[in-house]
Amino acid sequence: STKDLEKVVYFAPTRRREPVHKVVIEGRRTDLLKRGDLISASEERIHRHYDHKFKSEEAFRVIQADDVPVNEGDVISAEQVGLLKRNFGDSLFHVEPAFRVIEASGDGRLETGHILSRSELDSLRKEGPEPAVERAMAGNQEGFVVTAVSHLPFSKG
Incomplete structure (x- = not known):
């Protein structure tokens, strides 16, 4: 009126x-x-x-909403894991140690250079012969693979 x-x-x-x-x-x-x-x-x-x-x-008015800047499957360094956990907490994303395949499997399931998480590696070990892997690196630090991430519903990622 x-x-x-x-x-x-x-x-x-x-x-x-x-x-x-x-x-x-x-x-x-x-x-x-x-x-x-x-x-x-x-x-x-x-x-x-x-x-x-x-x-x-x-x-309250939300002025800025920061989204977790990683996606599932990304390999990140230990330093990045610490920074993300400090900024976003443990509940928005989960990481596991990353392993790189150094020798392709005979059945063609794994190629050289493929990145596996700890849980994927454990399930492959239960299924058959142990794949030849080494700890993946992100830069000069040990690498971690992002296994789960929760993005904001309105984010572009």
Whole structure:
């Protein structure tokens, strides 16, 4: 309405940095605010003071969302693993020691230079003759293969 627009135009410069709250539980006057509405901190204080049933929580705006910069199957160094674990924690990606095939298998399943994770190597050892492998390197450090990674749902990767 025009009255709401006037409030926005009049108060916008002074309330730019005021915290925003999201209505969690409607108060007695459901015609004023609905669940999920965003209100300023001063409005929230007024509603909370006069209506004890009213509940809200501070709302936050996501300014930047960093995605894990690796994909499944990537070989990364021990230093990169440490950096990623510090920045993103253990729950967003998992790594295993990486092994490089140094001699192709006779049945053609493995080619020279193919990278295997520890779990893949263990399952191949159970199936038949042990493949000839060595520890894969990423630069001058031992390599780790990314076995699982959780990307943000809106990321391009």
